[in-house]
Amino acid sequence: MPPTVAVVGGGISGLAACYYLARGPRPPKVLLLEASARLGGWLQSTRTADGAVFEHGPRGIRPAGVVGTDTLHMVSELGLEGDVLPVPGDHPASRNRFLYTGGALHKLPSSLGGLLRPVPPFSRALLWSGVRDLLAPAGTQPDESVHAFVHRRFGQEVADIAVDSLCRGVFAGDCRVLSIRSCFPALFEAERRRRSVLLGLALGSGKERGAESGLSQRARAERWSQWSLRGGMESLAQALVAFLHPRGVELRCHAPLRRLHRHPDGRWKLTLADGTVMADHVVSALPAAALAEVLPAETEPLAQELRHIPAVSVAVVNLQYEGVVLPVTGFGHLVPSSEDASLLGIVYDSVAFPQHDGTGAASVRLTCCIGDAGRRLVRAELWGPGGGGTGTAAAAGTGGRAGAAGPGACPDPLYRQGAPERINRFLAEQRLPLSLIGASYAGVSVNDCIASAKAAVGQLLGQLR
Structure with missing residues (x-):
């Protein structure tokens, strides 16, 4: 038996x-x-009568690395290849990502030219952060915080602004508490292999690619940054x-x-x-x-x-506006803790996956990610004491109209x-x-x-x- x-x-x-x-x-x-x-x-995906799709949790998956290849192999075996919605490397959602600091959006560098000159909100060219990593000695600690690791290798501004925002966007957590070894093992292992994080990432680990499929080969050829499914x-x-x-x-x-x-x-x-x-x-x-x-x-x-x-909760508020044009086109923007303790970032869903907009009037879909600091405010003012509202109040406060909204919460561990x-x-x-x-x-x-x-x-x- x-x-x-x-x-x-x-x-x-x-x-x-x-x-x-x-x-x-x-x-x-x-x-x-x-x-x-x-x-x-x-x-969990909510589908409206006109075909719009709103995600309560993850809204896209990255295809990179062994883990990404294995997931695409699973998708192929499950017969979902025809439902995959890819975001290729030359798409605005792949090339354009923003930080919100000082009351303004700042596009992160996506080319060599952007690394050679100072780009707000950074006071000096990011090239110098790369040089610092190439010259810095390898760490000797078995583990350290993400902030300490990045500060040591790339400098204070990268740690305080870029990595602070990244950790909030990915983990809804504090980079000064999160473990580099647990949260970003690829960076930790890259330093251990080559002394430099950049060299370690560029030269790779020599690991196998994972379970290959026609889908993963296509993802590499088209340089997908992420993908979703037609039904969510x-x-x-x-x-x-x-x-x-x-x-x-x-x-x-x-x-x-x-x-x-x-x-x-x-x-x-x-x-x-x-x-x-x-x-x-x-x-x-x-x-x-x-x-x-x-x-x-x-x-x-x-x-x-x-x-x-421990774990923290993320309030995921989906909003849809009719007759609105975004001031920028890209994946979305992150918000460092120095700017706003509650708002983690906003994803421009309609840019990456316009197929999820539905068949109604032209609209824009956004997702606001609100961290633990703003959770009680969201529950009280947006959903009410019972936590069952629709999100219309949040849209009204910005001058737009909410075509649909889906509240949710995703637990993220603080390692x-x-x-x-x-x-x-x-x-x-x-x-x-x-x-x-x-x-x-x-x-x-x-x-x-x-x-x-x-x-x-x-x-x-x-x-x-």
């Missing part, structure tokens, strides 16, 4: 784990447990569910995990709201803090480590330096049949979540053979 693997959490990480578990020649019995009424997690990002989750059903994977919603216990025979006993199930191995795609609350008493050192991986190593060491020493995947541990992007699931399943299947 094949072993049973219970996957807890039905977001993209959990669905990807089931996908990789079910693809093998002799797959285990797989059970997916999701607490809510739907699968897909933050891959939720289409990826729906395709995964359709893939898993005929392969015998049991998908259960409304099944919150209450407690994990080790049975005397070494298996896990999972206590649910309506009973218990047994599993030889558990793959947890829960947020770290949520997993900590269901672990057995004998794993308290692990639970303590997990509780110290504690050294936490992944301590967690992995505890799991190995205790030989726990437990795998941890998802945004709490190895990156917050869709690619990162899928990659963490693939790596964990690969290791698990090797153990089960």
